[in-house]
Structure formats: structure tokens, C-alpha cells
Amino acid sequence: MKIYQKRILNARFYCGFSVIGLAIPLPAPALANACREPSAIQQNIANSTIQLASWVDAPQTLIPKLVQDLGPWLAAYLNPPPTPNLHVRAKQARVPIMMYHDILPQKQVFFDVTPQELATHLELMRSHQLTPISLAQLVTHLRTGIPLPKKPILLTFDDGYSGHYQYVYPLLKKYGYPATFSIYTSNIGKNTGRPHVSWEQLRQMAADPLVTIAAHSVTHPADLRDLSEAELRFEIAESKRILETQLGISIDYFTYPAGKYDSRVTRFVGQAGYKAALTMDDSADRFAGESESLLAIARIGQSRLKHAIAGAWGGSQLPAWGVKFDFTTDISVQTTTIDSSRFILITGGKPITIHAKSRYQVPQILVGSPAIAAVDGGFFSLKSLDSNVMIGPVLSHSGKFVPGNNSENRKLNGRPLVLINSQAVKFVAFNSQQHNTLAGLNAALPNVTDSFVAAAWLVKDSQPQPASTFGSLFDYDAARHRAFWGINQLGQPTIGVSTKLIDSVSLGIALAQAGLRDAVMLDSGASTSLAYKGESLVGYTPRPVPHVVALIPPQTMTQSDCVMASR
Known part of the structure; x- marks a missing residue:
């Protein structure tokens, strides 16, 4: 038996243990960088697994302990509500998803952010003890209700600008923070007045476990709702195919251009094989748990970062297996x-x-x-x-x-x-x-x-x-x-x-x-x-x-x- 780390296609990690060759994946939603940092969850799994290694000496005490400690996590993970519904516990948490666009030395529009401002944002998160999480961790939480860290936050960057590679990516590595980059494929490597990342730069980023790549359509149409079925299928399914072919990873998430979608659009997103989709609403700030579904996960504009930090909360503990009490902790x-x-x-x-x-x-x-x-x-x-x-x-x-x-x-x-x-x-x-x-x-x-x-x-x-x-x-x-x-x-x-x-x-x-x-x-x-x-x-x-x-x-x-x- 051993604790292991496994890379899953698009560099998302899961913690788990293997018993006689049977791998049981355990999501690690409380870890900022998946399995790489210590946490109560990881320590719990490690302690239980170490104990299980000597189960032959005292099976009557160690096996029940392992079941009691890990059972609630496995039960939650294996019993989500029907897709794309959110779990009721996830609706109680308050997880902000921050939305950024271009990062460049001189702002051109009000929602641009300079590298210095972004560094200040990351430092603010660290000083307030927030834990940036990956999109995979968030989706696991939304599906299962498995709690996240006390103060989680998700960083997203739209449109694939070259500033994401030049400025954002180095800062993520410096702080050890994960982030999601939403890419529309038609402008990769082009300068349309704003330069975009090249395929080589994108491959380098995608190979890093800190980075999640999401599809953002092929041409970034103004409103997906206005497209014919053939056009809609092209923008949604073809963008996934192109990214997977070029990057050699699985693309599991979609981001709606300008946040615009309806039931027809979400149906095409689900049929294309995406696990979840991100949206936006300029008129309302909503935490992830307030989203309509996994195919319409709400985000908050970067200008509302302080508001998001003040409200961040990762959700309550999972119900314990059986009735247990602890009268030994400090008050x-x-x-x-x-x-x-x-x-x-x-x-x-x-x-x-x-x-x-x-x-x-x-x-x-x-x-x-x-x-x-x-x-x-x-x-x-x-x-x-x-x-x-x-x-x-x-x-x-x-x-x-x-x-x-x-x-x-x-x-x-x-x-x-x-x-x-x-x-x-x-x-x-x-x-x-x-x-x-x-x-x-x-x-x-x-x-x-x-x-x-x-x-x-x-x-x-x-x-x-x-x-x-x-x-x-x-x-x-x-x-x-x-x-x-x-x-x-x-x-x-x-x-x-x-x-x-x-x-x-x-x-x-x-x-x-x-x-x-x-x-x-x-x-x-x-x-x-x-x-x-x-x-x-x-x-x-x-x-x-x-x-x-x-x-x-x-x-x-x-x-x-x-x-x-x-x-």
C-alpha cells in the first residue's frame, strides 16, 4: 500500500491510495496545488494509510478507523447529484471565481490590469490567507459538496493574451497559485492590436500542473445564442478538438464568450463532452455555489476582489459516518x-x-x-x-x-x-x-x-x-x-x-x-x-x-x- 500522486491528462492531480493494485482516486479539494502541499485532508489520508499498512496486527481497530476517517469523503465523491446539478452543500459555500482579461504594462480599457496590480492582488490573497484552487477542485466541490479550504478562490484569465504568458504565468509560479486560462483558437499566435499567446507558449503553460486550459470557442462570437446549430457545434466542439490535438491534453471545461448562453447552448456544451462551463454577468456578482448549474458557473470581475476576499468560505465539514463526539479539543x-x-x-x-x-x-x-x-x-x-x-x-x-x-x-x-x-x-x-x-x-x-x-x-x-x-x-x-x-x-x-x-x-x-x-x-x-x-x-x-x-x-x-x- 502506498500514497501516490498521479497526473491526469490535463495535469490535474488526485490524491489516493492503492490496495492490491486497485487505485481509488480521492479528490484533494483542500490543496492549493493539488497534492503538493500539506493539508489536514492529505495528513488524514496519510495517517489512515500508514495505520492500514499494519492492519494485520490490529484489524479490529485500524480498519474501522480508516473507514470512519475516509468513508465520508468516498461517499460524497461517489454519490453526486445528477449532472449538471450542484450539490446542496456546495450551494452553502462561498467560492469566488475571479475573472481577468488582458494583463499589460499600460491599460487600454478599464478592465485591463497591469502586472503590478496583479502582483498586488496575489499578495492581498496571500495576506488574507486565501487558498487559490484549480477548476478541477472547484468542479469536484460543486458536484459532491466536499469542502474546500476555509478561504478558497479561483483565478481565471480569458482570451489567451500574450500577457498571460509574459506576466501572469511567472507570477503564478512565484506564488504557487493555480489558474484557468480560457483560449479561443483562431487568434493564437496573432497580433490583432493585442498580441496573443503562441502555440509553443501555450504548450509550455499547459504542461504545468498549475495551469488549466479551457476552451473559449474558435472565433469568440459576440453571442453564441444567435448562431445556427452548425455554427454552434463548430464553435463549441471544434475548439475542444483543436486544443486537445495541439496540446495533447483533455479539455474538460468551456467558457462562454461574453458569458452569453441559453439552454440550447448549454446542451451543445454538454454534448461536446465538457464537464463544466464558466459564465459571467456584469450586473451581478455571484459566488460559485449560487450558479445555475455546472454548465453555467458564475464569476466575479477582478475589480470586486476585496468584496470576494471578505466573503470567501469553503463550506462545512462532511457529515461523519456514524455518530461520533469529541470532547477533547480546546475551547x-x-x-x-x-x-x-x-x-x-x-x-x-x-x-x-x-x-x-x-x-x-x-x-x-x-x-x-x-x-x-x-x-x-x-x-x-x-x-x-x-x-x-x-x-x-x-x-x-x-x-x-x-x-x-x-x-x-x-x-x-x-x-x-x-x-x-x-x-x-x-x-x-x-x-x-x-x-x-x-x-x-x-x-x-x-x-x-x-x-x-x-x-x-x-x-x-x-x-x-x-x-x-x-x-x-x-x-x-x-x-x-x-x-x-x-x-x-x-x-x-x-x-x-x-x-x-x-x-x-x-x-x-x-x-x-x-x-x-x-x-x-x-x-x-x-x-x-x-x-x-x-x-x-x-x-x-x-x-x-x-x-x-x-x-x-x-x-x-x-x-x-x-x-x-x-x-
């Missing part, structure tokens, strides 16, 4: 903006709940506890200012179980019951006949340490929940401050709040994009609270609460993970 705070809504997320550690003796601000409840972060928890009675009576049964980490009121419990049926033990979290539909005793909670999750009834599912099995699932929940469709907690795709607990007003359905969509595998809504509105290391992270004074979901750092956990709720 970290992240502020993120998704679809113009801002969220504060705290991830890591071990989740617990604390049921205080009265109502306090969340930082006060954490005093005396090893937990360093918390969000307000379940619903509670408002009959008195110092009441700690919860709506529904509650079991806190201190070990005290308090049953819920029978009349109130019946109204909670079907809402998510949160169950936590030292190794797992479980969200089940609350049943007032089964879950109002400690024995009933243990039947749902053995060795349960914490439990309470949440407001509603926001994300369930990686899918945001539609309006129909919220039933009669008060104000679920109103824009309010919201509190939530759940488990991400890596099995880590995540607590958080929205900093802008948002409705429950939109919140679920955003949290699915943020990578939550399961998430439930907590007491929100005036109670929305979040604290970290003794400080409130919300910009207002929330209503005091008696209950929180908290996170304990892994280094402070003991065998029993004892926590007191003395307040």
Missing part, C-alpha cells in the same frame, strides 16, 4: 457572518448544564465552576424574579433531577429533549409519559448526567429545519436575538448567539452552513446570553436566567467531571 471563540447575519460561536471542550438556585447573569452562574463558557439554557418560569423553576424536567450536572409540571409537560411533547453523558449527546423528541423521571432519561441515554427540554430543532442530521417543524412555538418566525447550542460535523459541542435579529428558519439555514450537525434553539429574545472567561459577549444586559449550557476545557476534566452548581 475557542469565533465570530462569523453568514448571509449578512453575524454570529458568535464557542466550540470545544465538554458540554454540561448548570441549574442555579436563582436567576443570575450567565457569567455569575459560571463562578465556582470549571466551565469557562456558557449560553443561556432552557425555558424557565417567570412567576417570580428569583424563580429557578424550569419548564419541563431538568437534570443538571450536579446530579439533581427535578421533574416537570405534568400540565406543562404535555405542551412540550415533540420538542427536542437534550441528553448528555460523559461521552455523547443525544437529541430526542420529548415524550411526557416517558421522560419525566430519572429512570426515563437513563432509558433514553444510559449514564445521563444532564438533560432539559429545548425550544426546537434548528438543524437535524445536518439539515436545516423548515417552518413546518416549529409547530406552535411562539414567535419562531419573528426576528429576535437567538441562543442555540449543538454538535458540529467533527462531533464537537458548539454554543452561540446571533448578534442580529433573525427568525428561526433563517437561523437553522445559517447554522447548517456553519457546520452544525445538530442544533437546538434555547431560550431566546431577552434571555439571549453568552459568556466566555467571566465576560458577557452580548452588547446589552440580558434577562437573568437560572439555567445554562456550559463548556469545560479538556485539561480541567477529571474522571468524574464533577461540577457544582452552588449559586
Whole structure:
């Protein structure tokens, strides 16, 4: 068994492993230069393969580990939606495709770029830690939903100008960035007032793994939609044939001249054997995941680079095979903006709940506890200012179980019951006949340490929940401050709040994009609270609460993970 690198026709690379001569290609979408740079994905494959090499010594542990680590990637890769549809996960990511035209020392029109400006653009990408990807990586992502790096970007250059060889290509090699060059064949080697690359220069570029060559028609007609079928077939199929013959590679992608296409044009593109096609729209900037299909992938003009950099996001982690949890990672705070809504997320550690003796601000409840972060928890009675009576049964980490009121419990049926033990979290539909005793909670999750009834599912099995699932929940469709907690795709607990007003359905969509595998809504509105290391992270004074979901750092956990709720 060995890790290998394989060149596929047009210099696109795939990472994979070979078992007894059977090659299983694994796409490497998180790598800037395919398989050549270290990444979490490549390391994961390498570690798993090294372990598999000694499977004869411990097959009962190593084979399941390999399957668990690589299984989601293989499953996603081998189960794309019907062509040319985009995968639903790809629609959640924000991948900018930057469109450039001529690069020359003196600008002639507004969309020309000088070599110095292009170098500044590349340096800006590097300083903001973006990862330029290849078109093959993007298409794999759009087909399968396999995530890209945290901040991906794709560079494209249209029309085959000589400046692409003279200025762009050396800069790509300097930075190690891949790019796609769209070539229309009739002007290769000609000077039409603007010189174009020669066949020899194009062959040199095409031989480099950094470079992808896409067909851009034969003559660059003003509008493919106006052509007859014979003319359309010539522009689309003949350009592919010419490029493949001259360059000795497979041409898998097409770029529409001036971005103009319709259903007839895309049909000819698909019939010619292209895997995907690039377009453009001067009136709208769209990320790749907002594209109509693989045969109409949207791009953004180079003048909007700063906007594109600010929004770039490669998508959430793949759903894990089986249910797994990780309570061993350090706790970290992240502020993120998704679809113009801002969220504060705290991830890591071990989740617990604390049921205080009265109502306090969340930082006060954490005093005396090893937990360093918390969000307000379940619903509670408002009959008195110092009441700690919860709506529904509650079991806190201190070990005290308090049953819920029978009349109130019946109204909670079907809402998510949160169950936590030292190794797992479980969200089940609350049943007032089964879950109002400690024995009933243990039947749902053995060795349960914490439990309470949440407001509603926001994300369930990686899918945001539609309006129909919220039933009669008060104000679920109103824009309010919201509190939530759940488990991400890596099995880590995540607590958080929205900093802008948002409705429950939109919140679920955003949290699915943020990578939550399961998430439930907590007491929100005036109670929305979040604290970290003794400080409130919300910009207002929330209503005091008696209950929180908290996170304990892994280094402070003991065998029993004892926590007191003395307040």
C-alpha cells in the first residue's frame, strides 16, 4: 500500500491510495496545488494509510478507523447529484471565481490590469490567507459538496493574451497559485492590436500542473445564442478538438464568450463532452455555489476582489459516518457572518448544564465552576424574579433531577429533549409519559448526567429545519436575538448567539452552513446570553436566567467531571 500522486491528462492531480493494485482516486479539494502541499485532508489520508499498512496486527481497530476517517469523503465523491446539478452543500459555500482579461504594462480599457496590480492582488490573497484552487477542485466541490479550504478562490484569465504568458504565468509560479486560462483558437499566435499567446507558449503553460486550459470557442462570437446549430457545434466542439490535438491534453471545461448562453447552448456544451462551463454577468456578482448549474458557473470581475476576499468560505465539514463526539479539543471563540447575519460561536471542550438556585447573569452562574463558557439554557418560569423553576424536567450536572409540571409537560411533547453523558449527546423528541423521571432519561441515554427540554430543532442530521417543524412555538418566525447550542460535523459541542435579529428558519439555514450537525434553539429574545472567561459577549444586559449550557476545557476534566452548581 502506498500514497501516490498521479497526473491526469490535463495535469490535474488526485490524491489516493492503492490496495492490491486497485487505485481509488480521492479528490484533494483542500490543496492549493493539488497534492503538493500539506493539508489536514492529505495528513488524514496519510495517517489512515500508514495505520492500514499494519492492519494485520490490529484489524479490529485500524480498519474501522480508516473507514470512519475516509468513508465520508468516498461517499460524497461517489454519490453526486445528477449532472449538471450542484450539490446542496456546495450551494452553502462561498467560492469566488475571479475573472481577468488582458494583463499589460499600460491599460487600454478599464478592465485591463497591469502586472503590478496583479502582483498586488496575489499578495492581498496571500495576506488574507486565501487558498487559490484549480477548476478541477472547484468542479469536484460543486458536484459532491466536499469542502474546500476555509478561504478558497479561483483565478481565471480569458482570451489567451500574450500577457498571460509574459506576466501572469511567472507570477503564478512565484506564488504557487493555480489558474484557468480560457483560449479561443483562431487568434493564437496573432497580433490583432493585442498580441496573443503562441502555440509553443501555450504548450509550455499547459504542461504545468498549475495551469488549466479551457476552451473559449474558435472565433469568440459576440453571442453564441444567435448562431445556427452548425455554427454552434463548430464553435463549441471544434475548439475542444483543436486544443486537445495541439496540446495533447483533455479539455474538460468551456467558457462562454461574453458569458452569453441559453439552454440550447448549454446542451451543445454538454454534448461536446465538457464537464463544466464558466459564465459571467456584469450586473451581478455571484459566488460559485449560487450558479445555475455546472454548465453555467458564475464569476466575479477582478475589480470586486476585496468584496470576494471578505466573503470567501469553503463550506462545512462532511457529515461523519456514524455518530461520533469529541470532547477533547480546546475551547475557542469565533465570530462569523453568514448571509449578512453575524454570529458568535464557542466550540470545544465538554458540554454540561448548570441549574442555579436563582436567576443570575450567565457569567455569575459560571463562578465556582470549571466551565469557562456558557449560553443561556432552557425555558424557565417567570412567576417570580428569583424563580429557578424550569419548564419541563431538568437534570443538571450536579446530579439533581427535578421533574416537570405534568400540565406543562404535555405542551412540550415533540420538542427536542437534550441528553448528555460523559461521552455523547443525544437529541430526542420529548415524550411526557416517558421522560419525566430519572429512570426515563437513563432509558433514553444510559449514564445521563444532564438533560432539559429545548425550544426546537434548528438543524437535524445536518439539515436545516423548515417552518413546518416549529409547530406552535411562539414567535419562531419573528426576528429576535437567538441562543442555540449543538454538535458540529467533527462531533464537537458548539454554543452561540446571533448578534442580529433573525427568525428561526433563517437561523437553522445559517447554522447548517456553519457546520452544525445538530442544533437546538434555547431560550431566546431577552434571555439571549453568552459568556466566555467571566465576560458577557452580548452588547446589552440580558434577562437573568437560572439555567445554562456550559463548556469545560479538556485539561480541567477529571474522571468524574464533577461540577457544582452552588449559586
